[in-house]
Amino acid sequence: xxxxxxIYANEIIMTFGYSTTIKNFLLEAIQSRSFQxxxxxxxxxxxxxxxxxxxxxxGINSVxxxxxxxxxVTARVNKVFIAPHAVMANGGTICNSGSLLLAAAxxxxxIPFIVLAGLFKLTPQYPFEQDTFN
Numbered sequence: 001x002x003x004x005x006x007i008y009a010n011e012i013i014m015t016f017g018y019s020t021t022i023k024n025f026l027l028e029a030i031q032s033r034s035f036q037x038x039x040x041x042x043x044x045x046x047x048x049x050x051x052x053x054x055x056x057x058x059g060i061n062s063v064x065x066x067x068x069x070x071x072x073v074t075a076r077v078n079k080v081f082i083a084p085h086a087v088m089a090n091g092g093t094i095c096n097s098g099s100l101l102l103a104a105a106x107x108x109x110x111i112p113f114i115v116l117a118g119l120f121k122l123t124p125q126y127p128f129e130q131d132t133f134n
Contacts, residue, residue: 006114011035011078014070016095016102017042018051019083021116030060037062038077040070044097067098074105080113087115087122 007013007029015022015037026037037060041048048064055062065073074080080102084093093099093115106113 007033007035007079009033009035012038012076014038014040014074014077014080014102014106015051016040016048016082016099017045018047019116021083021118022081023051023054025081025116026055026060027058030058035060038073039064040098040102041066042096042098043067067101070101070105071108074109074111077106077109077111080106080111081116082113083116084121087117089124089126093117 006025011033013026013035015026017040029035037052037055039048039051039055039062041064043066052062052064082093082095082099082102084095084099086094088094103113105111
């Protein structure tokens with residue numbers, strides 16, 4: 001995916017918690033366009049505030065919200081970006097706890113839900129087979 005084709009000027013992007021992949025993607029995108037980022041606090045690791053600090057220090061207008069506010073804010077969002085732990089053979093993802101909430105909100109509001117992952121995160125396994133994770 002080409003960065004210049006992914007984010008347009010003055011868009012509002014939502015992401016979940018802290019992700020080096022998404023941070024680097026957004027830092028590259030801010031070179032050519034201005035946009036705002038809403039970071040949803042990860043209730044497990046609580047690293048969303050760290051993500052916001054790093055984005056703000058690099059000139060990206062960012063806001064931190066809690067997961068209870070996702071549905072209220074999603075109507076104003078243009079795109080949702082997440083970074084999974086793994087992308088399975090059937091296209092499913094294994095993500096942080098709470099990512100399904102963003103996916104459901106994006107689907108309810110017909111907002112593009114984009115998964116950013118490196119090739120090393122692709123796996124030939126199918127989720128929830130008997131021998132996959134045992």
